[in-house]
Amino acid sequence: MRIGELAARAGTTTRTLRYYESRGLLPARRNGNGHRTYDESDLRLLRQIRTLQDFGFGLEETRPFVECLRAGHPEGDSCPASLQVYRRKLGELDTLIAELGAVREQVGRQLARAEAARAALAADAAVPGGPVPECELGGGTAMSGVPEVTDADFAEEVLGAGLPVLVEFTADWCPPCRQMAPVLRELAAAEEGRLKVVQLNVDRNPATTNAYKVLSMPTFMVFRDGEPLRSMVGARPGRRLREELRDVL
Template identity: 70%
Template sequence: MRIGELAERAKTSTRTLRYYESRGLLPARRDANGYRAYDEEDLRLLRQIRTLRDFGFELEETRPFVDCLRAGHPSGDACPASLAVYRRKLAELDGLIGRLTDVRDQVARQLAGAEAGAEAGAAPKCEMTG
């Protein structure tokens, strides 16, 4: 299939496909006429990339999954390098969740103080800016 059809089937743009090709994530094959040529396996690679990107993975983080599929594995997460990326991403997410929980707790304390001050008729003091 040509680049336009692949882009349509993958629900992306031809520009994105050319970018992936320049980054080595998508093979750069040409047919006899010089047109880019793709197959169902390329669509499978793109779907893997898209799923991971939707989960918040950076483009370069998708490389081990793509390499795993290219190596003939049934799924992109069947290789040790892919599992290592999953572990790093989970650690990153755990860190973000921890920071968000801290911010949430601070906002909840600020709200409680503001509500208590409002009930007493005093102007609330913002402790988060200090």
């Protein structure tokens, strides 16, 4: 099959397929006329890559699964190298779950403090009801140095950008999103001129959120030349985020 048919059947773009080919994840076969040509085994490789990326795997993390299929194994995760990637990913998830558990405890303590303060103020006859205590965790997710994009300017600021773009899909109610603020600020400063870093509030921009099927926050998507290359779900340390972006920069 030709590249356009493969892209349509896999639900992606020809630009993405060429990128996968440049990374050695898809074969570079050509027919007598010089056109790229693919078969059902290539569609299977591509679906394996896309499935793993939907789970938050980096592109390089899919390589052992692709090589396993190319070696003739019935499943991409039936080889030792693939199993090792699974184990490493589970370790990362366990770490993230522990971090989120700590955030939940902190939010619980803040809620108890805020409710106690409100009850004390409400008991004061001079201030019936009392003012709502300020949350010490902070407000929205807008952050200095990381611009916010919207449904209205997403095509211009992200799809039409001259650099690769990292988009954080975020929300005001998302504590892990706030945890990522210093990581994204540092990344934007360190990669200025090579990577554009922006954020999009999912509650205020439902059209873009729905278009890219974003369900969890934070979700990070990498765009280049107007096409999404990668999707990563969940807060992560800065070092891991840089590793996942290595082949994009």
